[in-house]
Amino acid sequence: MNPSTGTTPIDDLLRGSIDHCVKCTICETQCPVSNVTPLFPGPKYAGPQAERYRVADEPSVEWSVDYCSGCGICSQSCPQGVKIAEVNAQARNKLKKQKGYPLRDRIITRPTWLGRAGGGPMAPVANLTIDFKPFRILGEKLLGVHRDAAAPEFARHRFSSWFKKHPSPPTGRKIIYFHGCGTEYYEPWEGEKLVQILEHNGFEVVVPKQDCCGLPLQSSGLFDDARKVVLRLARALVPYVRDDPDTLIVGNATSCTLMLKREAREILSLEHDPDLKLVSERTYDICELLLELHDRGELKTDFQPINEHIFYHAPCQQQGHWIGKPALDLFALIPGLEVTEGNARCCGIAGTYGLKVEKYDIAQAVGADLFGQVRGSGATEVACDSETCRWQITHATGQKSAHPIDYLHRAYGL
């Protein structure tokens, strides 16, 4: 900790990167938000430029950084390695501390609380409430959650209760599954398919007791809570990988795996937590893992043809893994599958951003390009690695959407 600024070495490293900005404006061309609204002036202005006016222990001088959705495309496209999104996330935290957090941001950033309240046996009632317009209007007025925002339906069973009844055959090749909240409470079938794919390829799947990764809290600027939540998850996962250097953690929630891999360590200044460091090094996105297995000749390729045309959108957070688009390489292994790769930047939702009443219209405007491409593609379904993005895309276009592994699962005939 730097005693004069209260910053850690990783904070100083992130902030120091702004000196590498050459004002080329490439990030400005990539930012999905500033391209549709003047409320956010763009990553270069809010980041490398405005950061110079942010002084430790002094109030934030401008508030537009709250409109950054945290998608991270700016950092990915910067040719000079400036940590634009990370600097802006820290500025948002400082701003929110100063302005105060709306009650809404304390609720919608807690998927575990919501899932426990509305999932499982409560699902039918909870889902009726979500679809009930007067309730949504009330939610908008009281809490600031937009009445039309995409809201997923709770599943009638949790993934973890399915897995308890599903003994993974011991093969000696263990893999640790981090399913995240989306799979646990909303889309347990995605986790079931992932488990079956891994088992088909000879893995024994282990599912530790686990909780949220803290990403929603982090992206809403609630850093102290986010740190507690992500460290709790790291402590829950680390015993499973500590003693065996070959054991990996794999997840299908691409934004949550990115949180574990990189964002928590950089943005939340947790670079030196040993548990999180180990978990970070061992965590894989499912498509990343399957592509590596294929590269080593260890992925079964007994795929049956799928004669369909799908549209693929790589979510911003998936792109933040800096691994390209492994889903496309996997799709290429499936006979008959025709894939249209979209080139729109973002669906707009950015986790909880597009739920917020003051940001809903921006999120829809951000997504308009993608929605138009989906509608114009002639594809029957949309494949996308992130659950919140899928909900947003399906809500806006009416097109069915699924995780890329769904198509592998089908092609395997599992």
Place this chain on the structure above:
Amino acid sequence: MRGELHYDAVVIGAGTAGLVAGARLAEGGARVCVLAKGIGSTHLAPATIDVLGYAPDRVASPSGVMPEFVSRHPDHPYATLGVDAVAEAARWIQARVESGPLPGYRYIGDLDRNYLLPTAVGALRPSAIVPETMVAGDSVDLERACVVGTRALRDFHPALCASNLTRLGIPARSVEAEIELDRADQNALGLARRFDDPSWRAAFAGRLALKLQADERIGLPAVLGIRDPQGAWSDLEHRLGRRVFEIPTLPPSVPGMRLFEILRAALRAAGGRLVLGAEVVSSERDGSRVTSVATHSAGHDSRFVAPWFVLAAGGFNSGAIALDSHWVTHEQVLGLALRGVPAEGEPRFVGDYLAEQPMSRVGIAVDAELRPEGAENVLVAGAALPGAVPWREGSGEGIALASGSRAAQHVLARAGAPAGAAA
């Protein structure tokens, strides 16, 4: 091994040279992966194909001047690449533009004649092959021009452009166009998106038409559409009843974004991969061969193993070649030897900023096959090549295209054979 992927060839850099090399490797059947730290030169340059503009006087015909030029500059990349390679690569990219994702968009021209196109400040810039949307700016014939700008695009000043053109003998005046926007200012890309919208540009053309005079061609900043520039440009010509041309802007460059999208689509269509955010941070060697490069992907490093590597990461401008505070020059990606560095005690810079600097021709020391010293399975393409001063010569895209193509052809000709066997 964990964290490893294998390819037939790995390309480092996603500027013009890297994307061309990657796309042509993929088209030749190689499994190729293009790694890039971020988006690069395409978004910053006008995206015209400059082959040879000054040698040192302004060049009217690149192909005509080339033999004499390379005899005077035997260390120039063109001396080993040859004019035919530049012409072949130019035809390749013209074909990819035509078959690319932007309907009807074309690049016009050849190596026999340079266009003379206005810049944003009203200077004239020679270029061989240019987007069709810029051709009417050709100022060889001194036709009257009206330069149109808008206050919303703060980096483009039509009055400055027009007055400088007039000084050069091209009768020009300027007009501020009124546009409908929900914000005070807008960058070039934001405006280009508006021009993709037929009803928005119809309204724009309707208002602009009232301010135009007879017999003048219309110069607009290069913002006429990002997804359908041909549609936007031809629609404006039709509605205004005059020839319309785009003038390259300060960065960000909309024509450059179009070119990036065209080359990216060519790479993808041929089955190549592109990984952005993938700065190469280390490499492994086996004697004189590079065996793998590693990038910092999130959480862990990713290693890319291949029998061939194409290094197209750029030169001083991108930071791939750097002069450190001890006055030592480095190639940053693979640690390769450089050529053209001033000797110890010799001046590195001269006082006139715009003069040719002693460091200008520094690049990776390569042989006639573009192979660097001590790395037999690496080929160098683009701005990292020594012996050229692209920004003074107006030769950057010609070198990038021809060397990217040459690198791909070199690999494809030897693929299958044990790497190094052909050496």
